[in-house]
Amino acid sequence: MSYSPLLVRLIDALCCMPGVGRKSAQRIAFHLLERDREGARVLGDALGQAAQGIGHCKRCRMxxxxxxxxxxxxxxxxxxxxxxxxxxxxxxxxxxxxxxxxxxxxxxxxxxxxxxxxxxxxxxxxxxxxxxxxxxxxxxxxxxxxxxxxxxxxxxxxxxxxxxxxxxxIAHGVPLGGELEYVDGGTLSHAFFGRRVVD
Amino acid sequence: MSYSPLLVRLIDALCCMPGVGRKSAQRIAFHLLERDREGARVLGDALGQAAQGIGHCKRCRMxxxxxxxxxxxxxxxxxxxxxxxxxxxxxxxxxxxxxxxxxxxxxxxxxxxxxxxxxxxxxxxxxxxxxxxxxxxxxxxxxxxxxxxxxxxxxxxxxxxxxxxxxxxIAHGVPLGGELEYVDGGTLSHAFFGRRVVD
The missing domain is CATH 3.40.1360.10 (Dna Topoisomerase Vi A Subunit; Chain: A, domain 2)
Known part of the structure; x- marks a missing residue:
């Protein structure tokens, strides 16, 4: 015994997203079906159109x-x-x-x-x-x-x-707002040897 | 300046899923567009069909x-x-x-x-x-x-x-494989007062 075919298909399809396993896929499917069918419909359309229509910029690959x-x-x-x-x-x-x-x-x-x-x-x-x-x-x-x-x-x-x-x-070094004590050694070393003259 | 209209729409639509914020939505969108267009297409279809077709069992509400x-x-x-x-x-x-x-x-x-x-x-x-x-x-x-x-x-x-x-x-009590030391007080108390005669 298992879920109905459409629901099984939806849960399987949701698993194609990165970071989404079967439990999360179930949770998402139930949430959409129970509370946000309109959202599911809009998302379905958006996915179809994006997969179909979106390509890369000929100049910059965006x-x-x-x-x-x-x-x-x-x-x-x-x-x-x-x-x-x-x-x-x-x-x-x-x-x-x-x-x-x-x-x-x-x-x-x-x-x-x-x-x-x-x-x-x-x-x-x-x-x-x-x-x-x-x-x-x-x-x-x-x-x-x-x-x-x-x-x-x-x-x-x-x-x-x-x-x-x-x-x-772009410059690498200690990020703003951080405390030296907690910055990792590699970053600190990089920042130290990449020091700049103050003028 | 922002993403192209279709991409903006996809990212917005992905945010309707529980536990998915803008950053996750971006990550999912880029993953699908870059590595799994077929998955995106299948998911889009599955969502549309599920939102359209899935209802509740007349008897048990499944x-x-x-x-x-x-x-x-x-x-x-x-x-x-x-x-x-x-x-x-x-x-x-x-x-x-x-x-x-x-x-x-x-x-x-x-x-x-x-x-x-x-x-x-x-x-x-x-x-x-x-x-x-x-x-x-x-x-x-x-x-x-x-x-x-x-x-x-x-x-x-x-x-x-x-x-x-x-x-x-269904019975409530200490879950199998757990150690009493680490079971929460409420559960342990429930299990204790719900003890059963061994026969």
Missing amino acids: FTEAEFCSFCAADGRDRALLCVVESPADVMAVEDATGYRGLYFVLMGHLSPLDGIGPDELGADQLEALLNENETKELIIATNPTVEGDATAHYLAGLAARHGVQASR | FTEAEFCSFCAADGRDRALLCVVESPADVMAVEDATGYRGLYFVLMGHLSPLDGIGPDELGADQLEALLNENETKELIIATNPTVEGDATAHYLAGLAARHGVQASR
């Missing part, structure tokens, strides 16, 4: 259903600056926090040879094509401060050098 | 797209026994663990006057109609061992008494 994303299509952004990030969420983080108004390039991942992710999978061709347009003056590398992110940054710096574009990397 | 759920429709189940539970997940828990082969009644909640949930919302009418059919000999009350579950159990016991049906409640 998710978009248009040919170019809203950043690349916008007038008045500084086309001399190109910020390379790992994921679309990083674009939003940089955009919201920094006041940066240049363009972006989204790798959709980081170099990870063991997983078969090399430069081709990260859109290196597209990035080179962009650099060949000679608009870019500075490549701002904002990959994550992880081993893979560092390797990716190293690769990107080499790419920029080959195209005669200046590369920079 | 979720089903048919008129009667597979339990009520099955031949060979013991119609003299009726086990009352709070949720569809509880039906599966009892079914899988106990070898019980009677029928079920799913309250879809528990008495909670502050939330406006009284006997009517829990399908008391349907339960009374079932008891009036005179098939039921024992009403097994398997509501959760919580304050609301206890109140609901008390109400159900009264209902059974009015219909001349014997009511029983």
Whole structure:
């Protein structure tokens, strides 16, 4: 004996989401069926349309259903600056926090040879094509401060050098509001040796 | 600047799931778009069909797209026994663990006057109609061992008494495999005063 076929199918399908196991899938299914059918219907539509319609920006690889994303299509952004990030969420983080108004390039991942992710999978061709347009003056590398992110940054710096574009990397160090006592050793060491003259 | 309209819509819609905030919704959306479009499509269909098709069993209120759920429709189940539970997940828990082969009644909640949930919302009418059919000999009350579950159990016991049906409640006590030292006081006290003669 088990749930009805449609319910079994719904619970199975919900398990495709990251971090959702069978118990969570059940809980979500019951919640939607019992308390929010309209939400379930809207979500179902949104998923179908997104899976169908959303592709990548031809220029920067950002998710978009248009040919170019809203950043690349916008007038008045500084086309001399190109910020390379790992994921679309990083674009939003940089955009919201920094006041940066240049363009972006989204790798959709980081170099990870063991997983078969090399430069081709990260859109290196597209990035080179962009650099060949000679608009870019500075490549701002904002990959994550992880081993893979560092390797990716190293690769990107080499790419920029080959195209005669200046590369920079966002600063790593002690985060604001933290206490030195509780900052991990690697970060503290990095911050210490990366100290800057106070002027 | 923000994500493309379809992506914004998808992230908003994902937030309707319990336990999913904006960050999780983003993560889920990116995962599905980047790695599992087929899963997204299947989930979208499943949600739409479930929201459209799944209703409640006319007899026991279990979720089903048919008129009667597979339990009520099955031949060979013991119609003299009726086990009352709070949720569809509880039906599966009892079914899988106990070898019980009677029928079920799913309250879809528990008495909670502050939330406006009284006997009517829990399908008391349907339960009374079932008891009036005179098939039921024992009403097994398997509501959760919580304050609301206890109140609901008390109400159900009264209902059974009015219909001349014997009511029983699943035993509460120390769970198997636990150590007394770590069992909470309430449970231990309950187990102690509910001790049974060893024969």
